[in-house]
Amino acid sequence: MLEDALLAQRGGLIGWVPVCLAIGIGGYFSLPSEPGIIAMICAGVSTMALWVIGRLVPVAYRPLIVALALIIIGAGLAKWRTDAVDAPVLGFRYYGAIEGRVVNIDRSASDAIRLTLDRVVLERMAPDRTPERVRVSLHGDQVLRGFQPGETLIMTGHLSPPAGPAEPGGFDFQRHAWFLQLGAVGYTRTPVLRLAAADDAGSWRMKIFAMRMAISTAVRSAMPGEPGAFAAAIMTGDRSGMGQGTLADLRASNLAHLLAISGLHMGLLTGFIFAAVRYGLAFIPAIALRWPTKKIAAICALLVGAFYLALSGGNVATERAYVMVAVMLLAVLLDRRALSLRAVAMAAIIILVWQPESLTGPGFQMSFAATTALVAVFGWLRRFEMHQLPRWTRPVLSVVISSAVAGFATAPFAAAHFNQFAHFGLIANLLSVPLMGTLVMPAAVLAAVLAPLGLWDIGLWLMSLGLQWILFVADQVAGLDGAVGHIMAPQPAVLPVMALGLLWIVLWRGQGRWAGGLAVAAAFLLWQQTARPDLLIADNGSLIGLLGEEGRILSKPKGSGFVAGIWLENDGAPVAQDIAAARPGLTRDGRVLAASLGDWQVLQVSGKTALADLVACGGADILISNQEVASPRPCIVFDIKRLRDTGALALDLTDGGDLRVTTAQGRAGIRPWNRTQRPVPHQWVLKKTDPDLASDPSLILSRF
Template identity: 35%
Template sequence: MGLSLALTPVATDFLSALAERLLAERERWPLWLPVFLGVGIGLYFALPGEPPSWHGPVALLGLMAALAFSRGRLALFLVLAPALAVAVGFCGAQLRSNLMAAPVVERHTGALMLEGVVGEVEMLPDGGMRVTLAQLSLDKEDVVVPTKARIRVKPVKPGQVAQPITAGDRIRVRAMLMPPPQPAMPGAFDFARFAWFKQLGAVGSALGQPELLSAGEAKGWRADWTIAVNELRHAITARILAVLPDDRGAVSAALTTGDQMPISAPMMQAYRDSGLAHILSISGLHITMAAGLVFVGLRSLMALIPALALRYPIKKWSAGLAILFALFYTLLAGSPVPAQRSFFMTGLILLAVLLDRVALSMRLVAWAAVVILLWEPEELIGPSFQMSFAAVVALISAYETLTPKQVAWRQAHPGWLEGAGLYVFGVVMSTLIAGTATAVYGVYHFNRFAVWSVVANMIAVPLTGFWVMPWALLMFLLLPLGLEEWALVPMGWGVEGVNVVAVWVASWPSSAVTVPILPQGGMVVFTLGGAWLCIWKKSWRFWGLLPMALGLASMALVSQPDLLVDSRGDAFAIRTADGRLLINGKGGRILKETWTRRAGPQASEYWPKKSSSRDGFLRCDALGCIWRKDGRVVALVKDETTPEAACAGADVVISSVPLRGACRGTKVVVDRFDLWRRGPHALWFGPEGVRIETVAGWQGDRPWAWHPHPRKKKAEAPVRPPVQTDREDDDDD
């Protein structure tokens, strides 16, 4: 009792000081709106099961009523307003999930005849293409008809003639479909969730070249608009590639139309390893540069004509035309989240010019985030949204403090040499700030860190802004005249320079390193700490450094699994004595890349077929493999004829065939049926026992989660679990 009384004055003083600080920065309160919306959206996606549809609206209505009766009570308002924003975010995410519900194929369909209207065509580096189809019809009655399907079409073989197809055409093709792939391991990229919010109910491969049934069959203004934009993108990309060869043209196309598919795999990897991958994605950098160049260029040109400059508001005219071009550029790029955010912010800034108002940058970012979170709540959990807003918020927050000091220094040092030095300082600082802000989210999503990204960006970003983008704008102006080559050739020189920088920096020692997993909870704590640091302006903002440090420190608490197995029991990975992953060579490229990124580097040795591993703990024969780990015997069974012999004496059994109780004396048994029902498994072996995590358990009971559907029983054959083929074809990690 005495202790509680002694603490009361301390608590009172702390609350009073906190209230004073909050009131002193009340103009920054609205900036927290997207943060609390994001908390509500994050809560929805973090739930282990789909909540009843009435929970969110009831909470929302209750909080609205409570807030209406809290007038004049500041403390109550400060509690209820954030709670209401959280409820709005939660309801928005659940509503969006329900609205995007669409049929999903239940299992591998086998070969079938597929008809549909082409929604999008993406050219691939190998000469093939990826086609998204809608308005589908199938020749099999027992297959669920999805709303959309994405299939990969192989390149045309020599001597084979393929009909050209574009968006809006109805085509027929023989193909195999399958459900959108589930994560390769618990915690990995969930393409099935991504596909759910795109209404993509199937992915697959074409077994031949598509047959054109009719051209331009899509109807309605929305379809016409989408088709027109896609056709324009592909037409511009084709004309760029006709002038600029290889990766020079492919990167130029990515910078102007957002189409990254033609870029070769080695060049794309070089951009990733050098930290320049953000240049390939049309985002704030490109939209801002383009709109700024249009605004300044048009105003400068009109200023040269006295009759216009003296009689008309050329500044407002330039701002209006810059808004239209920014909108055109955003739509042409396919409206990715970074481009949406940048267009919204740039548009508001230029709108402020039209209305003779002053725009507040941090508020623009906040409102841009609110619009995107309410329109597409699922973008919150994607790398594009997180990295884009992290970079912009960090830059604005930093320059709110740095800009007054830079202006004062520049006034005291008016020379051109000092100006050049200030520019270099700005480039370095901007690269450091944006790179640091986005690095943590890159680690969370990709487990990769580009060590030399600052150096690469210091060279490539100015080259892109001052050489490549101006020529790109001129290219757009010359396209209708058929004279785009005049601008593309010099633009290609700059792009080639950026390519050289990317390849050069990527070749440096340890240019990109694989880092440990950042837990989801650690990422959330880091983000909230970063929001506290960037939103407030007073000294108490630095309290946010503590949760940011704690979030990063959570990486040390993650232990990597000792054994991984895919959903069929075909692909295995075990941890060797030196801590590396020994993978048995099956499962596909995407699965191997995911396992090695998230669970450790791959061992240099090959999986033994009828011999032992180098450390002597793994031995394989025709029946399967025996692995000894920390005093336990683990049997990896692949023989269905004598399962009892294969798992005799084992403590843990992982089987690619149904066991049907054949290994009853074993402590832990995971057979083909378990893998089919629960998806890929990850196992940890410790003194306290064996811990198992599955993809199904990690996903929870959500609409996009894997729900096994047994095949219909045949009279002559026993029921067997359906095979989930490895679907490396459409993983968009």
């Protein structure tokens, strides 16, 4: 029976190739330590051994052997990519002169202009220790405005290593920055000065970047306000002009995907070019009867898409969208079906081989979830007689079905990554997406065509009509009561189990496919049983958050706002930091704060003076401080020095009254991106009955 089931999968096995690669890549990133040369040699030998075994086993079982080999290859690809992007990472807090060339301009979450610099020079730092790239946010009054791509700037600022997870198991910005070769992040409050103008003989990447920013500036000048910033974002990928209020409305209405240059924009643009060229050539009989107009149109769309990719800055989402479009257009050139699960699988394979790290990001997951679901559903709908419906209902039905399918397919991933769900997102998309395809993107192409003639205002005016409507819809939908629902962050196993279950339903042939529904149900059950930590401690010791009856109680109303926001969002109950700090449950006495976890007393002390005035541990079992505690104290101490080793902490009260401690660094492991050398325990339990706790509490931590 198993053999028959495996034989039934023949002809559709290509879809399992990216799945197996993804399992290997995900396994690599979940390792507690970096595999060494011995492990890599063993992996290579195992792959060759599997190839030999695959030649000996019956044909029906060979896909299982290939699957194991692909899993090992996926892990190897991730390891190779990790080593390929190796670059220096700042190991301490730096203050001083910063020099570098502008390679990217965007805005931070606080709405500050943010510059990414390469060719970095830091004061009194050897070149081999200097980060490849740094990112600096500009605060305060800046003398210089209108930063130009490729120019060399100099400033005085603060830099720090990329921060670790805000809580154990949270988003690992260190890993994200590693693959961007971003070795330090920081800010400056002093004027930024131009040291050298952009080099006209620079690389083609810098020339494209300069073109992108020039077009963005011109678009925003010709179309003022938020519509102009929106137009610049979808035409060039430059979102630096978008206001935070507009971005919040787009997210709350589930229209933020219209802002990012992804599959929708690339598909609409290349689809419009393909249709325009093909039908345009059809009007010329001499060409239509003698030349393959369909293939000519595919080549034109492919070239325009490539230029759009370069102009947009080539971020991961746009690269992924172009690869998918390119695979489909190549299928047209080869007289194959353009939209099929095979094409989606090929696109996923290319992305995973090229950039394995993209697997862990929401862009990859949501993009391929939507595309796979759309292809599968519309393939299933081909079985029905749709031609009986009135002609005018078909495009309407297609928009409704595609918006609903894409929304439902991406909803779990969006909820897991962003902790929110737009309840009226389907309505907003039905009112906006058709206009994006029928007016906004064609008008953008028209503006580009008319620009050399100085007539692009016509196209921009048409764009503005569509964009004003979309912004109006976003504002109205976001303002509805209950527009956004907030969701607790899931356990790490939830998304992998859910994704495998959904892929099993789509890819498996036969009645056994519905077994994937059990995995999906198990994932939702795991999600429902997720419990948030009783007490969270930031990695600098300056912020703690106690879970109370009204929600998480924060130790201060401002400061460490980024970490506070992440904690509250992961709780599924985001509120303003000052509101969370005003909740009852913590006892404050100046810069000393007390909290209770069952029979455990926790004390947080901020500042040198408050720490020096504290007698012993103030009667607490656990002392937390953002300063270094030099002398031993009769309690368990998590000071700034120890927290640098452990990272952020999560403390939970067990059923027996003990205290379970989970470390962010232990969860992250010893990996190249965190530069950790000392092993840190992932989790341990503190017991008040431990004899070491009674004699010398510091001995408990020294054992790890």
